[in-house]
């Protein structure tokens with residue numbers, strides 16, 4: 309568990325290859341001083357990623373549209389996205405919807421087939437019992453097994469792509485801190501157990517805490533020295549993996 313201080317473009321390339329990269333860069337959607345898009349990091353991240361790895365990038369639709377060609381140029385292919393829904397949000401405009409969601413989008417190296425990318429499908433244990441009947445197929449398609457099956461209450465079902473999780477307002481050490489549980493879901497999906505996660509815009513180090521919960525190794529990078537120090541202190545205060553009922 310390491311937090312580097314400095315520019316991820318200079319620091320993170322020396323610590324890979326990463327099984328998975330998380331990136332929560334400034335979105336560049338506002339005129340706030342700290343909200344400036346960072347140029348040139350995507351191709352560096354791609355080179356630092358294992359061929360079987362993938363990258364999850366946080367952003368708004370506006371930020372992804374503004375940078376779409378950079379993902380192409382860096383050699384990334386789109387895989388999927390999740391929507392993080394929070395209990396409250398930001399009101400930049402009085403004449404628009406109150407914004408209570410953010411996106412996290414997964415990309416992988418364009419030359420690698422999706423079937424080779426590490427992907428542990430996440431499920432929830434809340435299926436409702438039902439009987440599923442398969443349509444009859446024409447005889448020439450051959451034997452297709454039982455014509456129906458019955459699932460059980462409380463069984464696994466695919467996790468939904470909209471995740472409702474309260475944000476960290478009131479207890480956050482960073483103004484745009486992401487919930488650990490959200491990051492943990494992405495990490496469990498895309499990094500093998502014991503694998504290395506690179507967090508290129510670490511902020512509070514929340515992803516480091518998620519890695520501890522999920523038993524993955526972690527290297528984060530934060531350009532603001534004071535924030536990097538807070539993140540380091542946060543990670544230093546965590547229990548070892550398995551010592552909190554997390555194993």
Ligand SMILES: C[S@@+](CC[C@H](N)C(=O)[O-])C[C@H]1O[C@@H](n2cnc3c(N)ncnc32)[C@H](O)[C@@H]1O
Pocket residue numbers: 314315316317332333334346482484485486487508509510511512513514515529530531532535
């Ligand atoms: C959106 S915040 C990340 C928040 C983080 N995910 C969390 O949960 O706390 C983006 C962070 O990236 C940092 N940053 C901006 N440019 C950077 C760069 N070139 N290298 C490393 N960190 C950078 C900012 O200081 C800021 O803390």
